[in-house]
Amino acid sequence: MDMCSGPLFSKILIFALPIMAMNILQLLFNAADMIVVGRFSGSEALAAVGATGALINLIINLFMGLSVGTSVIVAQDYGAGQPDAVSRSVHTSIVISIISGLVVMAAGLVLCEPLLGIMGTPEDIFDLSVLYMKIYFIGMPASMVFNFGAAILRAVGDSRHPMYYLVISGIVNVIFNLFFVIGLHMSVDGVAWATVISQYISVLLIMICLFRSDRAIQFIPRKMHIDRQKLKSIVKIGLPAGLQGLLFSISNVLIQSAINSFGSIMVAASSAAGNVESFIGTTMNAYYNAAITFTGQNMGAKKYDRIDTVAKVSTVLIFATWIFLGGATLIFGRTLLSLYTSNPEVIELGMLRMNVMMAAYFTCGIMNVYPGLTRGMGYSLLPMLCTLAGACLMRIVWLATFFTWYPTEIMLFACYPVTWALAGLGQVGSFFYARRQIRAREVLGTVPSAL
DSSP, X not given: OOTTXXXXXXXXXXXXXXXXXXXXHHHHHHHHHXXXXXXXXXXXXXXXXXXXXXXXXXXXXXXXXXXXXXXXXXXXXXXXXXXXXXXXXXXXXXXXXXXXXXHHHHHHHHHXXXXXXXXXXXXXXXXXXXXXXXXXXXXXXXXXXXHHHHHHHHHTTOOHHHHHHHHHHHHXXXXXXXXXXXXXXXXXXXXXXXXXXXXXXXXXXXXXXXXHOOXXXXXXXXXXXXXXXXXXXXXXXHHHHHHXXXXXXXXXXXXXXXXXXXXXXXXXXXXXHHHHHHHHHHHHHHHHHHHHHHHHHHHHTTOTHHHHHHHHHHHHHHHHHIIIIIHHHHXXXXXXXXXXXXXXXHHHHHHHHHHHHHTTTHHHHHHHHHHHHXXXXXXXXXXXXXXXXXXXXXXXXXXXTHHHHSOOXXXXXXXXXXXXXXXXXXXXXXXXXXXXXXXXXXXXXXXXXXX
């Protein structure tokens, strides 16, 4: 796909659709985990799996953010027509992903039990949550390498192959879910092992794809080493993105701790509703990936005016997604939640959460997509600071004030849209600041320092 010329709306949508499908499939497979364990092992097992999500993200997001740096740097090198630079970026990224995966696996295995205790995980699901997390993190090296590999392919315009590989691994995941839980009568350990097996299949497929590529992104084992200059560039973009994800996850862990205080029924309801809502969030995340790649390539090609059009198209897609998918979620909410559990109390609490979330879910899209535009231009610190102030710190303030004064479910869930809106305003402001800096470069011929 030529991202540096021609109409942008259709190209962005065509590029985003496979990513969207990949993300939705990944969620479907995750939903299958929760549905199988919730239906065949009970609401406690469902709550145990759901209670780990925020903590898993907390441990992995710092390193996963480096894949954002990979996507931006490879896209810029590719857009600038520098195949040698692309190759050095690719091989540096693969080495980083392997090291990151091993570090994250070790951290998860060691920290999961004490952190679940600190979060106040209900006693009736604590042991199941620990078991799930310890098995889950065995697959983390594969998951990390797959995400870096997918970032490399997307950076050069290939968003289809990662989707194909996820379909294959996801089908394997579902088959093993059913076999372990229904056939062998396992519980959360069954869905965890199914996930691990599918992750190693997906990474095998994506590495074969890179190995067989005839482009600059071809993976050649003997070239595996860390190029210091490329490492510096990747870390410069990726570390702030990773810190943003880490800080965001810390705030989500605090919210999960508040959810835990209501008991395992509330944990199960929030987990099921959150899984349904994620289908909208992950759709918008596809626009984030498209924004990074299109902006990065046009930045490399010095076609700065097209970046403005990428921003406009992204905004239109965010609102369209909110209206159609958000509306559908409210209309069919009870039916969707009933797939996860037959417990009427869980379903009602889940609907309460979704009603609050869907009221302003477009602000979540703005908050998540606009950092892609800003990072694609090489500015990564500003989006992190906006997320820190608008989302992370304000969530802590909300929990310490409004939720403490009025400790109800609605007041807890309202924390999300309020902080999305605040962070989203900051992200839009960051984009316009970065764009003004780019215009200054055009006029003065100078390169402003990236923030």
